[in-house]
Amino acid sequence: MASLPEGLLDAGVWFRVEAAGTAAAVRRAAERLATELGLPANRIADLSIVAAETAGNLVKHADEGMLLVRPVRVPDRAGVEIVALDRGPGMADIARSLGDGHSTAGTLGIGLGAIVRQASWSDLHSVPGRGTVMSIQVWADEAPPPAWAAGLTRPLTGETVTGDGFAIREADGRRQVLVCDGLGHGHLAHAATQEAVRVFDSTAAAPPAVVVEALHRAIGHTRGAALAVAELDDRAGLVRYAGLGNIAGIVVGADGTRRGMVSLPGIAGHQRRQIREYDYPLLPGAVVIMHTDGIVDRWNATDYPGLITHSPQVIAATVLRDAGTRRDDAGVLVARTP
Structure with a gap:
């Protein structure tokens, strides 16, 4: 596996997510970063789902979607963080949107639910008419306390x-x-x-x-x-x-x-x-x-x-x-x- 491009192990890499093919690029970048950081194979597989679903959601539901893949670190270990932001329609009922089976694009509606289940930690805020911001982290084991x-x-x-x-x-x-x-x-x-x-x-x-x-x-x-x-x-x-x-x-x-x-x-x-x-x-x-x-x-x-x-x-x-x-x-x- 090739080494990561300059910058991915510090500031991370931004993606403009507008076409379906971008989801594959995001997934590959996340997997490569996780491999560099030494995450085990089972968590890299979970991260792959998180990355693909997050990018896919931006393509299906968002306007001007952007996504950042970067490392997160505490003194004794490291994980991968994905930050997704858009100017889409937003969500009036986040709890309902996180539930399996809910969709606004005619799909199975499993995206957000799958992301939350596979992630070690996540946070999401959305305002109707302004868009959605989500941060997701995948660690080898339990997530550390939330960052101050x-x-x-x-x-x-x-x-x-x-x-x-x-x-x-x-x-x-x-x-x-x-x-x-x-x-x-x-x-x-x-x-x-x-x-x-x-x-x-x-x-x-x-x-x-x-x-x-x-x-x-x-x-x-x-x-x-x-x-x-x-x-x-x-x-x-x-x-x-x-x-x-x-x-x-x-x-x-x-x-x-x-x-x-x-x-x-x-x-x-x-x-x-x-x-x-x-x-x-x-x-x-x-x-x-x-x-x-x-x-x-x-x-x-x-x-x-x-x-x-x-x-x-x-x-x-x-x-x-x-x-x-x-x-x-x-x-x-x-x-x-x-």
């Missing part, structure tokens, strides 16, 4: 790599996330972001402003980046935030209210006047959303009933679908307290 943070990136149309990136870590009791946007796009922007992620992952735990300062000093040999670091402190009920450049940070309350967080002007690695850290209330049920300028700020949580209660993956994919631009790399991260 997750992100998605998508390259500018025509590019094979993205200059946007993110990282998530827990170190010395600190839950921290990074969002980074390498200047421009293409391989040089990608290199700047990858270096920022590497330094973030290897830097000792410290307050966000200290981490941003360390990143600024470390990536001076790259073309530079806009970046921000947030720390979620559930015991204090706070999110601590520090940023340089045009990374947007928002706290979205359980009721959909929004509060912006401040990133200061500058280019990490090249120029900055100051780095400051700000604290914001983080009430129960709230989420932190951070994104690059490839996401336009026209997204309103109140337009998506119940979305904020869903997984970070599904929230991030919804924002990317409805607010992401094709004229730039796009990246979004969502985090919540456990």
